[in-house]
Amino acid sequence: MRKYLSFFRIRFLSGLQYRAAAWAGVSTQFAWGGMSILMYRAFYRVNAEAFPMEFADLTTYIWLQQALLAMFMAWYFDNDIFDSISSGAIAYELCRPCDLYTMWFTKNVAVRLSRVVLRCFPILLVAVFLPRPYGVSLPESVAAGLLFPLSLILGFLVLVAFSMLIYISAFYTISSTGVRILATSAVEFLTGGVIPLPFFPGWLQPIMNALPFASMQNTPFLIYTGHVNGQEAMRAILLQAVWLVVLVGVGKIWIRHATRRVVLQGG
């Protein structure tokens, strides 16, 4: 565990070194969030009735999404992992006395967290001071405020657990690019990265909500804004936990199978 902490520290420090990059990143995301909100405002003006949530809740959703982008971005992959699989260097990793799955998982968590820590506070800080309904508002209720962190962590872990499957799939393909590209655009869309899931057509909603992708950024953000509350929130969190267990389970079994293949075939 200690090595991951120091790894996290180094990432964070090197992130801080690049001050212009940090400022540029924050302002880019800020502008991005702002433009998205203006776009939804135009639709809201067309027909407020058809809007699936309060406008202020949507803006909160968008600011959270921007602030926590590094946690939930589908397109981030650790290229070292892909390289070590395709070059066969993975065989050395297998000799080490640590569990490959856990190692990759923790590394991914550390990289994403170190990025998010640097960027989320400035964005949220500015967004808090924007006038209603354009800024970020406090959690809908005390319960929402309490459930949000739990759901956020679960959602984050579900996403990382899913991305682990993409890494493992690289054991079975010659080039991982194809799977990566497909997975990235599918996850980005199904998770609500293109438009939030409540904006999907009604008939699609039940299907979307059952998929693991809804358990990523969608659930915590909707709990925060109170769009999902009470019993429903508990059920959503439970579903997140189930998906986490399932995805980690599948990943662990799969990686055992995959690595056995490497050992048998010598890469």
Added chain:
Amino acid sequence: MIELKGISKTFRVAKRNAGMTEAVKALFHREYTLIPALKEVSFKIDEGEMVGYIGPNGAGKSSTVKVMSGILTPDAGSCIIDGRTPWKERTEHVRNIGVVFGQRSQLWWDVPVIDSFELIRDIYRVNGPSYQATLKRLLEELDIGEIVRTPARQLSLGQRMRCEIAASLLHDPKILFLDEPTIGLDAVSKIAVRNFIKTLNKERGTTVILTTHDMSDIEALTERILLIGKGQILLDGSLTELKNRHSKLRRLTVDYAGGSLPAIPGVKLEGDLSGHATLSVDTGVLSVSEAISKLSSAVEVTDLAVESQRVEDVVVSLYKEFAI
């Protein structure tokens, strides 16, 4: 041909400090340090000369080469190459020069080398017949005729370097800048590259400026060396002259039989291993021939070799002398 007068250049570099608090501070405020890269650099190189440009890392070698090839504009001073100021008349100037950056490739990685050559021909607007002639000569002299149809990525380092050199000479430049041309090469390739450069300089009269860390390159190729340290030219002279002036010591290796070596004033025994001895002779005290005759009168000398000091040693002592 090449004349630099009082070239100076200072860089501004941002300070980066370690530690969390320093990193946070740097988010808001950053300090800069001024680093003088070149201080009043002046020298003159005649047409057809071959010059070794040496100095430790960060001494200003590549800055000088960048100034001479028109990539870098100095703060002060003048540089006239073939009647032109490189950074003022870039396009005309670079037509006359060839540059080999030892650690970067100008060949296209994925296509046969000859295709890269043809593109370079078009970039330099070399006309058909003279391109054919130059190409034929280069393929022959660098012995790359067999490999130019192979993609660059499949070549060994030595093969690739020979192709790089050919690529830089397709437009038949009057001046060739070589930046570490033998870095990472095996002994055979090194010799091939050196021989080619020598011929190029001798037969085509191409002016060659060579920067390197490899002293054997310098020894094999150049008569004149320029030593730069901390942005200043410390020494400009011929290699032999330098060796002579700098060190009065000669190294003597002797194989002998019968008896033991006598103690001679001015001769120091560096090592003696069952009839094979290394001695250093201080030519300030006695001449090498005197030393030899004294030796052979005491023991039976079966074999003997005289060396002057190696360039490496000269350069190391030079670095020490100038404290760089």
Added chain:
Amino acid sequence: MKLYFKYIGMIFRCRMQYKSSFFMTTLGQFLVSFTTFIGMYFMFDRFGAVDGFTMEEVMICFAVVLTAFSLAECFVRGFDVFPRLIRSGELDRILVRPRSVAFQVLSSNMEFSRVGRLLQAVVMLVYAIPRCGVDWTPDKILTLVLMMLGGVMLFSALFVLYAGISFFTIEGLEFMNIFTDGSREFGKYPLSVYGEGVLKFMTYVIPFALVQYYPFLYLVGRSDRVWYMLLPLAAGLFLIPCAIFFWVGLRKYQSTGS
């Protein structure tokens, strides 16, 4: 010009060495813009129209922006990845060759996989052109072509600006994505959707509205000012200050070597 085509051929042959990777990237380019389109479709499915524009009209607008962006990204890629040229020392190589820097940068890189995005644009055009209610008289066709042309010039100008900035800061460059990727992403809707402030900014600071919004109004018949159709050409003038900026940056590079 002949040399430019040689470069194109060369880059194309290099890309074809890695065919599967090329096709995958192309597919990825298509998928990303396809999901964006599906998102837009869902929004119109729910709301019917935005700011008085129908979905078919907006699709034309989106297709124009996408076409312009992918063409610019394909052919002006050298400026888009310019920081890489500086870092790898490729720029030094360019400087020791007797051709103009701009030409060499332009020919140094091309990204053909952007046809994936172009494909999405073509699909939308094929669908929307007969359905958007525009009477396709020659002037309307010309407007559409000019919008695309102006768009290519504008995005090229932004890439040149981006390259120019990279002479001064590499780290701060991400900021420029607001204008490049942002214009592509948010340019799918006519700019008035984002309100007066954005529209003004995009008219007077970065003349994106001159290729996307005003001629579009003329195209769909919301405005009958014929001169709107020529505005994309004016937007092309934006290349001039960007090129000057790049040139200043290059001068700075030559004086600091960094």
